[in-house]
Amino acid sequence: MVTRRSALLLPLILLAGCELFTVSPFPGFVDKTDISIDLGSRVDAITGGASPVTYDLEVVDTAGLSPRVLLLVEPPSSDPSLGFNYKGKLIFMDQDLNVLGTAGTPTTLDYFSRPYAYAHDGNVLTGYMVLSPNGGATSVGSLNPPPPLGGFAFIVPTGPYTYVFATPAGQYGSFDLNYTIYNNPTWTIVTQGALAIIPSASRPSTSDPNYANLGYQLLGLSYDSATDEITFVFSEPAQGRILAARMTGAAATTGTAVLLPGAPSWPVGAGAWPLAVTVDRPQLSADAGGIFMVQRDGWMTRYTWTPTGALAWLGSPLQIVGDRSLSRHYAFLIPQTAGLNQYMYRFDPASRILTRYRRWW
Amino acid sequence: MRKRALLVSLLAILPTLLFAADQARTAALFIVPLSAGAADPLVEDIIATGLGTTLQNAGIAVAPGRLALGTGPQQPRLPDEERVSYLLRGVNAAGANVVVAAFYLVQGDTLIIQFALYDPTVRTMLGGVLTTARKGLTLFDSVSEAVKQFEPAIQRYVRGGYQVEPPTGIVERIEVSGPPEGSSVVLLDREAGKIAGGVLVVPYTQFEIGSTIPVRVHKDGYHSFSGTYKLDSPQVSIRLPPLRPETRFDADLAWSFGEAMGVGIGGRIHIIPDSLFLGVEAYRSLDVNSISTTLVRHYDTNAQLGTYIIFPYTSIFRLHISLGLGVIVTNVAGLGGRDYLDWYILAGDPTAELALGPVKVFFRPELHYALGVDYNLLGRTWIRTPFGIPPLTIGVRKSW
Numbered sequence A: 001m002v003t004r005r006s007a008l009l010l011p012l013i014l015l016a017g018c019e020l021f022t023v024s025p026f027p028g029f030v031d032k033t034d035i036s037i038d039l040g041s042r043v044d045a046i047t048g049g050a051s052p053v054t055y056d057l058e059v060v061d062t063a064g065l066s067p068r069v070l071l072l073v074e075p076p077s078s079d080p081s082l083g084f085n086y087k088g089k090l091i092f093m094d095q096d097l098n099v100l101g102t103a104g105t106p107t108t109l110d111y112f113s114r115p116y117a118y119a120h121d122g123n124v125l126t127g128y129m130v131l132s133p134n135g136g137a138t139s140v141g142s143l144n145p146p147p148p149l150g151g152f153a154f155i156v157p158t159g160p161y162t163y164v165f166a167t168p169a170g171q172y173g174s175f176d177l178n179y180t181i182y183n184n185p186t187w188t189i190v191t192q193g194a195l196a197i198i199p200s201a202s203r204p205s206t207s208d209p210n211y212a213n214l215g216y217q218l219l220g221l222s223y224d225s226a227t228d229e230i231t232f233v234f235s236e237p238a239q240g241r242i243l244a245a246r247m248t249g250a251a252a253t254t255g256t257a258v259l260l261p262g263a264p265s266w267p268v269g270a271g272a273w274p275l276a277v278t279v280d281r282p283q284l285s286a287d288a289g290g291i292f293m294v295q296r297d298g299w300m301t302r303y304t305w306t307p308t309g310a311l312a313w314l315g316s317p318l319q320i321v322g323d324r325s326l327s328r329h330y331a332f333l334i335p336q337t338a339g340l341n342q343y344m345y346r347f348d349p350a351s352r353i354l355t356r357y358r359r360w361w
Numbered sequence B: 001m002r003k004r005a006l007l008v009s010l011l012a013i014l015p016t017l018l019f020a021a022d023q024a025r026t027a028a029l030f031i032v033p034l035s036a037g038a039a040d041p042l043v044e045d046i047i048a049t050g051l052g053t054t055l056q057n058a059g060i061a062v063a064p065g066r067l068a069l070g071t072g073p074q075q076p077r078l079p080d081e082e083r084v085s086y087l088l089r090g091v092n093a094a095g096a097n098v099v100v101a102a103f104y105l106v107q108g109d110t111l112i113i114q115f116a117l118y119d120p121t122v123r124t125m126l127g128g129v130l131t132t133a134r135k136g137l138t139l140f141d142s143v144s145e146a147v148k149q150f151e152p153a154i155q156r157y158v159r160g161g162y163q164v165e166p167p168t169g170i171v172e173r174i175e176v177s178g179p180p181e182g183s184s185v186v187l188l189d190r191e192a193g194k195i196a197g198g199v200l201v202v203p204y205t206q207f208e209i210g211s212t213i214p215v216r217v218h219k220d221g222y223h224s225f226s227g228t229y230k231l232d233s234p235q236v237s238i239r240l241p242p243l244r245p246e247t248r249f250d251a252d253l254a255w256s257f258g259e260a261m262g263v264g265i266g267g268r269i270h271i272i273p274d275s276l277f278l279g280v281e282a283y284r285s286l287d288v289n290s291i292s293t294t295l296v297r298h299y300d301t302n303a304q305l306g307t308y309i310i311f312p313y314t315s316i317f318r319l320h321i322s323l324g325l326g327v328i329v330t331n332v333a334g335l336g337g338r339d340y341l342d343w344y345i346l347a348g349d350p351t352a353e354l355a356l357g358p359v360k361v362f363f364r365p366e367l368h369y370a371l372g373v374d375y376n377l378l379g380r381t382w383i384r385t386p387f388g389i390p391p392l393t394i395g396v397r398k399s400w
Helices: A004-016 A040-047 B002-023 B041-057 B081-089 B139-159
Strands: A033-038 A054-060 A068-074 A089-094 A099-103 A116-118 A124-126 A129-131 A137-142 A152-156 A161-166 A176-183 A188-196 A217-224 A229-236 A241-248 A275-278 A283-287 A290-294 A299-304 A318-321 A329-333 A343-348 A353-358 B026-033 B061-065 B098-107 B110-119 B124-134 B173-177 B184-187 B190-194 B199-201 B212-218 B225-230 B235-239 B249-257 B259-272 B276-286 B296-309 B317-332 B340-356 B359-365 B368-371 B380-382 B392-399
Touching: A040 A068, A040 A099, A054 A116, A054 A329, A054 A343, A068 A124, A116 A152, A152 A217, A161 A217, A161 A229, A229 A283, A241 A290, A283 A329, A290 A329, B026 B041, B041 B061, B041 B098, B041 B110, B041 B139, B110 B139, B124 B139, B190 B199, B249 B276, B259 B296, B259 B392, B276 B317, B296 B340
Parallel strands: A217 A283, B026 B061, B026 B098, B173 B235
Antiparallel strands: A033 A353, A054 A068, A068 A089, A089 A099, A116 A124, A124 A129, A129 A137, A152 A161, A161 A176, A176 A188, A217 A229, A229 A241, A241 A275, A283 A290, A290 A299, A299 A318, A329 A343, A343 A353, B098 B110, B110 B124, B173 B199, B184 B190, B184 B212, B212 B225, B249 B259, B249 B392, B259 B276, B276 B296, B296 B317, B317 B340, B340 B359, B340 B368, B359 B392, B368 B380
16 A cells, blocks of 8 residues: 555655765765764763863674774873873773773873774773773783784684784884784783785885885774685875785784785885775775775775675775765774674764764665 | 008008007016015015016016915025026916016015016026115115116017027927836936826926936836936937836745755845845755655755845846855754754855846855864865765745
């Protein structure tokens, strides 16, 4: 039976099918808005009204565990009398944005940073600190020596292990990645080393005055336990492009491996990389299925790659107009546990509102 | 013998014929106080007596008349020749050959008299004298003396020193038409009258044929019109364009590419008609992608101050620009909490407007810069479609 509502909607839907009528200056995910919470009072409680406040929004997930949404709130950390005096807090929420807890650092000299990930012991690795999934302290506490910071971590089930990859500390861009592998409840370091991105002979001269700014930034990383393949996603700022390459976990952690051994010279031609897309320094999130990019031109793009085998794009990228500003923080949940919903999270620093959206991709 | 007898007979009757011709002349006599309500019967009686005697002595019969002067805020003043001529053009001479008028003004002990001799047939001043007399005991003598000063003009008229010749090279009649009823017409810098019955016959003013005069027409609620016209014949018909009503208000109906599932309305008040305006617009739209999912409504409202540029109001194609402030409220159905608020600045909104009969069609890119304040969707950026261009709006506008 055709209801009046459906009779009215039908012509509108048909009209909507015409592309000219579907364009909009508003983000295309607005109609996917699902849950929205105002974290203003929690943020104020953390910052005490101090400004400016910096934020980071992360989602941690692994098969068999409940995803967590982490919002890092960092008020100014410099104190006239104490010097560095870290006051940042990490708000732990479940995927439905119920606040589970708020974590601080053991001392004001400690700080939160990437990587944020579930670890092999079921806790959450936040930089060099190991916290419970609700933000509580663990017996592990802080890792010493710390893992590579600013990068990404994932669980390798065989072991199980926690792998951490990052560019060397303090480098804007690099030609190497450092890694550390942990296992056991005591977080024993199994191995650590470096993974060269391109051969040493292919790199620019270290005498190049811009050498420190050249190289690659690790923007995202995903791990496919079925194939033991790690997909690395880099930004190459000097070329204004995104590059992706893939290597097995075993090969990447030999200590002598080169991600692109055949690269003739820097910059590596786009054709020499397994995948490249020209885009300028986006916010990027990688997962086993592909990448999300929040671009500076206002587009939000989803690229997917073939789940197994050679690294390749799968189909055409899906684009959607997002915020035309990178002042917001986005995180994506692609649950590694089959059957769960996929979400996008968006935090607006101006309003301190965190919103969950249903999948638009 | 018979010829001589005939000549003698003619000479004998000539004075009689001449006298008869003189007796055929009549004069309409008007005695007019220049100051309203300041009529002085004694002065008028003495003037009437003096003038009547003088005219009758000149063989001119007198037909008294009355002439009313318009009153106004101006102080009484002596009429200049043009004004006297203007006044006398309006008198009813009742068939008299000549109009004799005496305008007088009593100021304290001073009596000022303007005598005028006017030919109503050809609307020509034949002569005039401005005299000053004393009021009081010597009033009679003073007025008599004044009349004496006017007497030569009468004598010249009687002697035929004045030749009535229709003026040549002078515009006889000017007719103005075109503007709406009640429009005031100004020739040179003088108000000539108002359009009535579709036309104005300009009161007689001596203009030479071939001269060019500025004409201005104005009426409340209409744009005034100015132009210069050449008086190229004795009978001139000046056809002016109809005055355009001043626009005080507009009402708009609009649709935007980029917010396709919506419609907008707007209204404007013209601070300066057809030039400077204040406007308010509202655009209501649905997020097209949300129709089959969660309904998203956008409420776009702005206020603006704008001005027309480059093209005059008479042009069918015009441009206007606007500056203002607006906000887009985005409501997501079923979502509690706050609506999104995108405040923005109207940064120009250059609008092309085409007048098509009773309505105007307009087109504009929406140059709106989102400020990225409050709980917003767009951030701090130009509001534009995925194609990189701003939303484009077309609409119709009715003005009145």
